[in-house]
Amino acid sequence: MEQILKNDDVVKMLNAIKETNELYSQNNEKHIKNFAKNQNPICTLIMCCDSRAHTTSFTYHPENNFFIVRNIGNQYILNQGCVEYGVRVLGTPLLIFLGHTACGAVNAALDDYSDLHSSIIREIDHLALSVKKAEINPNCSHEEKWRDAVINNVNQQVGLALKDFSDLRNNKTLAVLGMVLDIDNSLKHGHGKISLVNLNGETDLQKLADNEFIRQFF
Numbered sequence: 220m221e222q223i224l225k226n227d228d229v230v231k232m233l234n235a236i237k238e239t240n241e242l243y244s245q246n247n248e249k250h251i252k253n254f255a256k257n258q259n260p261i262c263t264l265i266m267c268c269d270s271r272a273h274t275t276s277f278t279y280h281p282e283n284n285f286f287i288v289r290n291i292g293n294q295y296i297l298n299q300g301c302v303e304y305g306v307r308v309l310g311t312p313l314l315i316f317l318g319h320t321a322c323g324a325v326n327a328a329l330d331d332y333s334d335l336h337s338s339i340i341r342e343i344d345h346l347a348l349s350v351k352k353a354e355i356n357p358n359c360s361h362e363e364k365w366r367d368a369v370i371n372n373v374n375q376q377v378g379l380a381l382k383d384f385s386d387l388r389n390n391k392t393l394a395v396l397g398m399v400l401d402i403d404n405s406l407k408h409g410h411g412k413i414s415l416v417n418l419n420g421e422t423d424l425q426k427l428a429d430n431e432f433i434r435q436f437f
């Protein structure tokens with residue numbers, strides 16, 4: 220057997236996958252049969268690949284509820300077709316962009332990333348657009364800039380999607396939300412808390428906080 224497969228971490232991970240999946244398939248057979256033929260998700264979700272950002276932070280039941288697209292920096296452009304499929308073909312009434320604090324992709328976009336592999340550069344280029352476009356106070360600390368760039372990036376992605384789905388917004392069959400999962404507590408609401416930063420293009424946090432409907436959830 221290859222040495223890499225005998226690596227302690229690899230063995231531990233493969234065991235965890237086996238044990239977890241055995242329990243999952245035993246305990247959820249009936250539930251899975253319900254959606255075995257068709258999927259009917261409620262939400263198309265775009266989130267970062269980051270290993271610290273997971274659906275476990277907001278749902279115990281991702282199956283058949285979330286149609287999930289993941290890429291570095293939770294970008295719309297990189298997987299436009301997947302997002303279109305979720306929104307237009309599966310018809311999810313909800314489209315969410317979920318960014319996260321301490322995002323390495325956003326941090327790279329804030330800095331010189333020319334040393335990275337060309338395929339990675341290509342993916343970060345779109346983030347650089349978000350960061351460049353954003354009004355980030357040049358006098359604040361790097362941590363604050365990073366946090367603000369994460370929010371600005373979510374807003375940029377929501378803005379791009381709103382343009383493409385303007386027909387669905389006009390007939391009110393789609394809501395587009397931007398959220399941030401706070402991993403490093405830089406938003407100061409607690410590690411792991413999710414904040415709403417954009418609702419159908421509204422980015423004024425005070426207005427969002429004052430919205431009675433929204434206040435029930437965030």
Ligand SMILES: [Zn+2]
Nearest residue numbers: 267269322323
């Ligand atoms: Zn990230």
